[in-house]
Amino acid sequence: MSEIKKTKLRLAEWFGSQDKNGFMYRSWMKNQGIPDHEFQGKPIIGICNTWSELTPCNAHFRKLAEHVKRGIFEAGGFPVEFPVFSNGESNLRPTAMLTRNLASMDVEESIRGNPMDAVVLLVGCDKTTPALLMGAASVDLPTIVVSGGPMLNGKLNGKNIGSGTAVWQLHEQMKGGQISMHDFLSAEAGHSRSAGTCNTMGTASTMACIAEALGTSLPHNAAIPAVDARRYVLAHMSGIRIVEMVHEDLRLSKILTRENFENAIRVNAAIGGSTNAVIHLKAIAGRIGVPLELEDWTRIGRGTPTIVDLLPSGRYLMEEFYYAGGLPGAIRRMGEGGLLPHKDALTVNGKTLWENCIDAPIYDDEVIRKLDTPLIADGGICILRGNLAPRGAVLKPSAASPHLMKHRGRAVVFEDFAHYKERILDPDLDVDANSILLMKNCGPKGYPGMAEVGNMGLPPKLLAQGVTDMVRISDARMSGTAYGTVVLHVAPEAMAGGPLGIVRDGDYIELDCHAGSLHLDIGDAEMTERLALRAKLQEAAKGAGMKGGYQALYIDHVLQADEGCDFDFLVGCRGSAVPKHSH
Known part of the structure; x- marks a missing residue:
């Protein structure tokens, strides 16, 4: 010491x-039984x-x-x-x-x-x-x-499973008919042991x-x-x-x-x-x-x-x-x-x-790989910008499918998470493996707190066909235990007037992670017209469903994802000084 x-x-x-x-x-x-000398x-x-x-x-x-x-x-x-x-x-x-x-x-x-x-x-x-x-x-x-x-380590059938990640995998397998409900629920005990x-x-x-x-x-x-x-x-x-x-x-x-x-x-x-x-x-x-x-x-x-x-x-x-x-x-x-x-x-x-x-031992080159045998050659967070995300969006390349890192697809739109849960199960949903699932109103203000719902599960009809990944876009977050080609934190969010809120079924979207771009394929004039209409609808609905208390404080003061989602009045260091006497 x-x-x-x-x-x-x-x-x-x-x-x-x-x-x-x-x-x-x-x-x-x-x-509390503290003696004098502890204050000395x-x-x-x-x-x-x-x-x-x-x-x-x-x-x-x-x-x-x-x-x-x-x-x-x-x-x-x-x-x-x-x-x-x-x-x-x-x-x-x-x-x-x-x-x-x-x-x-x-x-x-x-x-x-x-x-x-x-x-x-x-x-x-x-x-x-x-x-x-x-x-x-x-x-x-x-x-x-x-x-x-x-x-x-989690355990299932004598093998290691990862807490968080396993539940996403097992749930998709159950929805796709690859495992039974019994098999799914039997994993609970070993998942978090x-x-x-x-x-x-x-x-x-x-x-x-x-x-x-x-x-x-x-x-x-x-x-x-x-x-x-x-x-x-x-x-x-x-x-x-x-x-x-x-x-x-x-x-x-x-x-x-x-x-x-x-x-x-x-x-x-x-x-x-x-x-x-x-x-x-x-x-x-x-x-x-x-x-x-x-x-x-x-x-x-x-x-x-x-x-x-x-x-x-x-x-x-x-x-x-x-x-x-x-x-x-x-x-x-x-x-x-x-x-x-x-x-x-x-x-x-x-x-x-x-x-x-500098002298830290490394005991296993499979777990901590050498630089010339990486898991992913470029694992840095991919920052995307474009007319769909003027202030940015993020994607995790190490959890994504390489063939989807550059992709153009037709949007299948969910207005919010409740709409997603209702619509994704529809066997008649007009969706294929090339489609892009897009969910709105799940950002800091839209789904207060920006819940981890961005890694939308795939439509059961496509899971049954063996599809394991699709491009997904939202203003939400996702659990760090999740995986997939998922575009998150789109800013500004839909509830704050961002362009995400104007996307319609059938619109084409282009994702290019290498170029860092996220583009909604409509003309500038149509973009302006849709944004104006969206602003009018939001103004008319202002205050609907608002709650008091902390949630109201949150919605009024939370910053957007690119700013860290802190409250505007909390940013900065205020120091440790306090008034000398309070009695």
């Missing part, structure tokens, strides 16, 4: 005075816990927090655990993305308004990672991330890798399985390290630099990460004040090979990834091949990202 230096502690504003205020703050805390110059470390039995991915966090506390005590700090809104994707309707910003507000105000000198963020299910980083970034105290870790997040490279694992690539966690945080004892060792060591960070004044703004964001974009391509990372990284960058644009994903990420062979893009699961060397092993491969933009980017352990990874 580094030598402890005298540091001006934030806790002194609460507990350091001998007047009425100091009396009250100390007295109230003492009702020890840094107070907040443990921001997203534990919840309604968020099964995070249900083991009580034990994780105890190991963090051990490390904090050992290093001479005093831990205080506090709960925040736990926005888990598995149970929360309509989507945890609706409450990501709410959770970030909870985190921000809890950190700023309470007596703590630093914070440990316990994150797991996918939205908890960006929500907690966003809230912490707006306060800018010393901060370290501890992820809950992925669950063990331990504590932890999805074990594929879904959004949870992607954001855990992003947190590590950003430098906000200790090495190997991303991939250690949730039930592996080494996960608790890492939690303990993170508790030790956060106390040292207080004395070093190693605040989050010194870690979340432009260089670290560029590293994270490149890492996302190398691991075959989720498209959701595009939105979340933009939102985190907005809170800390780092400019980040969609074009950065093309400029930095495109041309990067996907070298981590994990579902849904590849074959393996997070358990194998950890045993193969984890994220440090993948970053070592990248660095040796000149694919790590900023080797000297600082991380929370005080070392650079490259210092953490």
Whole structure:
């Protein structure tokens, strides 16, 4: 442990005075059995816990927090655990993305308004990672991330299956008549067989890798399985390290630099990460004040090979990834091949990202592939623009079908998700394998929260014919565990007046991922006429179906997908200053 230096502690504003205020703050805390000496110059470390039995991915966090506390005590700090809104994707309707910003507000105000000198963020299910980083970034105290870790490999008929990804595959097989309902339901027990997040490279694992690539966690945080004892060792060591960070004044703004964001974009391509990372990284960058644009994903990420062979893009699961060397092993491969933009980017352990990874062992070249045998030669997120997506859309090449990356097809249009569910089952639906499925009104405002419905299941009549993929376009998101040639995050969304809202059945659409274009094949005059008509209809329907409460706040203030879907009034770092006295 580094030598402890005298540091001006934030806790002194609460507990350091001998007047009425100091009396009250100390007295109230003492009702928990805290002795006097704990208030005498020890840094107070907040443990921001997203534990919840309604968020099964995070249900083991009580034990994780105890190991963090051990490390904090050992290093001479005093831990205080506090709960925040736990926005888990598995149970929360309509989507945890609706409450990501709410959770970030909870985190921000809890950190700023309470007596703590630093914070440990316990994150797991996918939205908890960006929500907690966003809230912490707006306060800018010393901060370290501890992820809950992925669950063990799923098992079905003696073979590994990936949580999340398997359900999409099995459901399509059942709809196509390839397996029975009994076979489908029998997979449940083995699908999620331990504590932890999805074990594929879904959004949870992607954001855990992003947190590590950003430098906000200790090495190997991303991939250690949730039930592996080494996960608790890492939690303990993170508790030790956060106390040292207080004395070093190693605040989050010194870690979340432009260089670290560029590293994270490149890492996302190398691991075959989720498209959701595009939105979340933009939102985190907005809170800390780092400019980040969609074009950065093309400029930095495109041309990067996907070298981590994990579902849904590849074959393996997070358990194998950890045993193969984890994220440090993948970053070592990248660095040796000149694919790590900023080797000297600082991380929370005080070392650079490259210092953490330069000697990382790699035990399996099948899981962490060599650069000359990648899973996908170009795995960077594909950013699309055109008259159908003036402000951009995204596609994940590593999960797409190569033959559909350049495609022209006739649109089959669904006005919203309910219309899709009703119409897709119609045996008389006018659709073929060359058609493009297009769904509207599922963006940030349209389906409040931008639910993960963009990976529309294929029509059963085509599944029965052996069709396994089609081009799908929407203003929605999709689960990071999903796959297919799916165009997502079309901006502006249909509900905000975007051109997606004017597409009609039979219109031809051209997708060209190599050129980065998405084009609706109608003339400019007709485009203008349709947009004007759409605007009139939307104005006439304004307010219909609107709800009060948080959802109304969300719709009024949420930014579009290309801006990170944060609230307009939350962007920026507001710092940790609070009024001196409140009593």
